[in-house]
Amino acid sequence: MLKKLSPNIKSSITRSISQSFEQYMGEIGWSADKYNIEQFYANWREYITTKALWYDKIPDAIKADPEFHKELAERVEEVLIRILNDPPTEEQIAQIEILQEKLNTHYDYGCKAEAVYVQNVLEATAEHMNN
Structure with missing residues (x-):
């Protein structure tokens, strides 16, 4: 079912997963101990139903189909694995x-997205010390 959607919608779904995950991880300080998959899904669900433009473009019949939700869960897993395996740049x-x-x-930071978070924290700390 996911494969039948337009490339733009599929790309938007992937972007929404990435943005929601990185925002959620930032909120918990990239702490593995605080990570809760159910909370991440709740945050993402709120995001897609209130802010994502692609969600309204998918027919209700597709959104109600369990196969669509299974494929969506697989996409979420793929995106999270990709994010976590993308190494920080030099x-x-x-x-x-x-x-x-x-x-x-x-x-410590293990991936590019976490490195962005760490760099932002450090830059904010350095700026605060200089003021």
């Missing part, structure tokens, strides 16, 4: 190491 690593040395901190 530039991110260098920037984070410079900031950590300057701030005398040690944050």
Whole structure:
């Protein structure tokens, strides 16, 4: 069923999963201990029903079909695996190491999205110290 949707809708679904996941992980500080798949799904469900333009473009009959939900869950899993396996760039690593040395901190990060979060935290801390 998911395969029958337009490429634009499929791309929008993938983007909404990525954005929701990265936002959720940011809210919990990328803490594996605080991660709750049900809470992530609740956040994503709220996002798609209130903010995602693609959701209204899918016919209600498709949204009600259990096969669609199964395929959507598989897409979520694929996207999360891709995000978590996307390594940080060399530039991110260098920037984070410079900031950590300057701030005398040690944050672990395992993927590109988490590195963005860590870099933002460190930059905000550095800016706060300079003010």
